[in-house]
Amino acid sequence: MIRHMIPKRICSIDFALIGPMEIRNLSTSKVITADTYDDDGFPIPMGLMDMHLGVIEPGLRCKTCNRKLDECPGHFGHIDFAMPVIHSGYSKVIKDVLSSTCSDCSRLLLPQERIDHYTSLLEKIHESEAGTTVTMQEHIRRAIREAVKAKTCPHCTEAQIKLTLDKPTTFREEGRKLTPKEVRSRLEKIPAGDLRTLGFNPETTRPEYMVLTVLPVPPVSVRPSITLESGERSEDDLTHKLVDVLRINQRLRENRDAGAPQLIVEDLWELLQYHVTTYFDNQTAGIPTARHRSGRPLKTIIQRLKGKEGRFRSNLSGKRVNFSARTVITPDPYLSINQVGVPEMAARELTVPVRTNIHNLQFMKWLMKENFDPSDPERYIPGINYMIRPDGRRVKLTDENWEFNLERLEPGFIVERHLMDGDIVLFNRQPSLHRMSMMAHEVRIMKGKTFRINLCVCPPYNADFDGDEMNLHVVQSEEARAEARILMRVQEHIRSPRFGGAVIGAIHDHITGMFLLTHGDASYDRDQTVRILSRIDYHGALPKPAYPKATGGPKWSGRQIFSALLPDDMNLEFNASVYFPERSVEENDDLDTIVEIRNGEMLRGPVDGRSISAFKGIILEEISRLKGPSAAREFIDLVTRLAVGALMETGCTTGIDDEDIPPEAILQIEDAMQGAMKGVNKLVTSYNKGNLESMPGRSLEETLEVEVMKKLGQARDKAGDIAGWHLGMDNFAVIMARSGARGSMLNLSQMAGSIGQQAVRGERISRGYEKRTLSHFNQGDLGAAAKGFVRSSYKHGLSPTEYFFHSMGGREGLVDTAVRTSRSGYMQRRLVNALEDLRVKYDGTVRNTANTVIQFSYGEDAVDPTRSKFGEGIDANDIVEAVAGGGK
Ligand SMILES: [Mg+2]
Ligand SMILES: [Zn+2]
Ligand SMILES: [Zn+2]
Numbered sequence: 001m002i003r004h005m006i007p008k009r010i011c012s013i014d015f016a017l018i019g020p021m022e023i024r025n026l027s028t029s030k031v032i033t034a035d036t037y038d039d040d041g042f043p044i045p046m047g048l049m050d051m052h053l054g055v056i057e058p059g060l061r062c063k064t065c066n067r068k069l070d071e072c073p074g075h076f077g078h079i080d081f082a083m084p085v086i087h088s089g090y091s092k093v094i095k096d097v098l099s100s101t102c103s104d105c106s107r108l109l110l111p112q113e114r115i116d117h118y119t120s121l122l123e124k125i126h127e128s129e130a131g132t133t134v135t136m137q138e139h140i141r142r143a144i145r146e147a148v149k150a151k152t153c154p155h156c157t158e159a160q161i162k163l164t165l166d167k168p169t170t171f172r173e174e175g176r177k178l179t180p181k182e183v184r185s186r187l188e189k190i191p192a193g194d195l196r197t198l199g200f201n202p203e204t205t206r207p208e209y210m211v212l213t214v215l216p217v218p219p220v221s222v223r224p225s226i227t228l229e230s231g232e233r234s235e236d237d238l239t240h241k242l243v244d245v246l247r248i249n250q251r252l253r254e255n256r257d258a259g260a261p262q263l264i265v266e267d268l269w270e271l272l273q274y275h276v277t278t279y280f281d282n283q284t285a286g287i288p289t290a291r292h293r294s295g296r297p298l299k300t301i302i303q304r305l306k307g308k309e310g311r312f313r314s315n316l317s318g319k320r321v322n323f324s325a326r327t328v329i330t331p332d333p334y335l336s337i338n339q340v341g342v343p344e345m346a347a348r349e350l351t352v353p354v355r356t357n358i359h360n361l362q363f364m365k366w367l368m369k370e371n372f373d374p375s376d377p378e379r380y381i382p383g384i385n386y387m388i389r390p391d392g393r394r395v396k397l398t399d400e401n402w403e404f405n406l407e408r409l410e411p412g413f414i415v416e417r418h419l420m421d422g423d424i425v426l427f428n429r430q431p432s433l434h435r436m437s438m439m440a441h442e443v444r445i446m447k448g449k450t451f452r453i454n455l456c457v458c459p460p461y462n463a464d465f466d467g468d469e470m471n472l473h474v475v476q477s478e479e480a481r482a483e484a485r486i487l488m489r490v491q492e493h494i495r496s497p498r499f500g501g502a503v504i505g506a507i508h509d510h511i512t513g514m515f516l517l518t519h520g521d522a523s524y525d526r527d528q529t530v531r532i533l534s535r536i537d538y539h540g541a542l543p544k545p546a547y548p549k550a551t552g553g554p555k556w557s558g559r560q561i562f563s564a565l566l567p568d569d570m571n572l573e574f575n576a577s578v579y580f581p582e583r584s585v586e587e588n589d590d591l592d593t594i595v596e597i598r599n600g601e602m603l604r605g606p607v608d609g610r611s612i613s614a615f616k617g618i619i620l621e622e623i624s625r626l627k628g629p630s631a632a633r634e635f636i637d638l639v640t641r642l643a644v645g646a647l648m649e650t651g652c653t654t655g656i657d658d659e660d661i662p663p664e665a666i667l668q669i670e671d672a673m674q675g676a677m678k679g680v681n682k683l684v685t686s687y688n689k690g691n692l693e694s695m696p697g698r699s700l701e702e703t704l705e706v707e708v709m710k711k712l713g714q715a716r717d718k719a720g721d722i723a724g725w726h727l728g729m730d731n732f733a734v735i736m737a738r739s740g741a742r743g744s745m746l747n748l749s750q751m752a753g754s755i756g757q758q759a760v761r762g763e764r765i766s767r768g769y770e771k772r773t774l775s776h777f778n779q780g781d782l783g784a785a786a787k788g789f790v791r792s793s794y795k796h797g798l799s800p801t802e803y804f805f806h807s808m809g810g811r812e813g814l815v816d817t818a819v820r821t822s823r824s825g826y827m828q829r830r831l832v833n834a835l836e837d838l839r840v841k842y843d844g845t846v847r848n849t850a851n852t853v854i855q856f857s858y859g860e861d862a863v864d865p866t867r868s869k870f871g872e873g874i875d876a877n878d879i880v881e882a883v884a885g886g887g888k
Helices: 020-026 088-099 112-128 133-148 180-189 192-198 237-257 262-280 301-305 311-317 361-372 402-408 455-461 478-488 509-518 526-534 558-563 585-590 618-626 629-650 663-689 700-726 732-739 745-752 800-835 876-884
Strands: 077-086 163-166 170-173 176-178 211-217 324-331 339-343 351-355 384-388 394-396 414-418 424-428 438-446 451-453 469-474 523-525 555-557 572-575 594-598 601-604 853-855
Touching (some): 077 088, 077 180, 077 237, 077 262, 088 262, 112 133, 112 192, 133 192, 176 180, 180 211, 237 262, 262 301, 301 311, 339 424, 351 384, 361 384, 361 402, 361 414, 424 478, 438 451, 438 478, 451 455, 509 558, 509 629, 509 732, 523 558, 526 629, 555 558, 558 601, 558 629, 572 618, 585 594, 618 629
Antiparallel strands (some): 170 176, 339 451, 351 414, 384 394, 384 414, 424 438, 424 469, 523 555, 572 594, 594 601
16 A cells, blocks of 8 residues: 555765856745845845745745645755855865866866776766765775875976865965955866765865855745744744845845955955854854854754754664653562552553454444543543544544534544553653663553662663653553564563573562562461462462471471472572582582472572572573563562562561671671781782782782782682671571672671772772872871771661771762763764664674675574574483483
């Protein structure tokens, strides 16, 4: 159907300069007066608002196309210059052309055979179509560079004078100024044969087009005037600028015709040049910006297009759209990761167009009726905002007209229905840095005023709930809905294209909950087991209890409950997050830190971050890779519910007393610290005495720094170890850190033991006063405390000097993040612009739009990372195990 609407197919586009003839042909009106409206408010003929250029007032008709406002596209006019003017945007090109051509005969300053050489070179590239414009530009630049070097003309032997450009538009030859008229007449004389070598296509473009004799005047619709409340007219900046151009042009013509002194004519000419230059670009370097009487700089053509607020980046690349909503997000663990909770208020504004047919007509009529005459005001029933008749007329439904329109609704009408459960929408959080920043969700209409999402989708969006807002877009066509559902749904993005693992998976409380459910010999009585299983909609019979003879009745292990989520053919063995790498396998086995799954039955080990978390979870990775997106989505949803269920049975809390350590531990830490201090002092003394031996490739000072840092690092770790030793797995803070839910053992040891060395730019703190960091220390003190070592813990509190050093380190972190985000944002922009047109073709090569091969094999290994196992194309272990038949 669409094909019939295309009258012609475009096969190529040529870009060229627009010449004076073309500008005049395009023009509907010559503009000669600087006035815009007469006393009655009508546009003055041959003025800037001439009705031939289009109309901006309702009721008037365009004199060119006889159409009204909104229907008339607007038409160009033109201004004839009294004297030619340089186009400031091309002054560099003009300079190149002038200095590579003869000042007398205007031939290219190259011997004929060189010209022929370059011409054939360029022709060859042009014919082969293989070359990009970049290689053509390279040859042209080379030809110009060669020509500029010529001292005399090879054609007429005239000696050449060096040409200079005073930015933006003044050309000089040894100080003598060239008038635009002279420039133009030189450009006019260049023969067509030489132009190709200079990069011009003489069939479409002549170089003298870069010196303007006529200026196109944009249609009024491009520069509409606005009527203020006071009835006053306010003109667009472009119109203001054109008024300036016209005034000066008029004076220049009068003075020239009256035979005024050369000096006056030249001044006016220069002024005209200034106005034309600022009309194009009001931020041209080297000339003052044109301003309003108020002092505000005028916004002229370049300013409209350029930069973040310009037409391209603000109105074309990212424009505001209808059918979208934005509000704060809040969490809801009972939603599926595929869903998004939408407030009723937003759902009643966002609509989906539905074409009525005999099957849905009654339903649509019911919706229409419910909208204006609800049978149950408490219940959300989607309504209808607009009705679009087959002739294309949109009718807004109101309290007055709905009954009338209800009667008229028939198959073929399109109605714009409110959102309802199950509709597919796009959901997005800025900055949109990767494809998972915009995913498709299914709508769940909810009370309240926030969007609700499952916590597992926080990592791909990089969202949290400290006031983050997100955008929602309602897709409007069947094709868009199908694409969104098939390609963009959250479950299709569980596996990351970056590293071949899950980016969507259990986080925070989900991990704590699953760990508490499954660790050690955690077990639950019949009531508890049923309660927990009911959260995952478990319909099977209870398994045989793991502890049938427990006191108080049979008990089921948490692992049994978790096994309900596992596929029957799953066989895995791996080390959990809580695994102690420094201890032996046997010890770890005793401590229950090794996970073993046989035939979908969890035999030992706890479920923690290593099993189910985003980024690292092995069980999650296995399910999403082998069982597909739907299974992975279900697994994540159920793990969330199970974790909440487990937490409801066991509870979990943490507080500052989780970092309490017994007095003997404090003494041990104190000892370790004293020892380290002594060690540092010894190093400093031997350095001062000159006994310290420098490390290979390092100065004495560097050696001291390295040794001291090493010593203090060891002390901090020792303190951490001592603290950690006294903080057991019965401590919720430790459980969270070790299971991979939140925080680390380093965080805990900094709270309980010692904070450690503070660094600025990767070194001990050294700047401050003369030869010391603070006036609290002696000059030249190289000891630990004087250079930013914080031996206190967060819980104990910091001494004033420690606090100061800690603030220095902290400040660096803040500055770093601020600098990094702005810099990486710009880097991302450049990268996207450079790579956006590359694609992987069906033959596995990566090519750009010119079909040039960028990579012969995608990623040089042709592995799609989303389908890989953490980047590896083939999982060798899995294959061996499958062939060997599992088991040990
Ligand atoms: Mg936030
Ligand atoms: Zn018109
Ligand atoms: Zn010459």
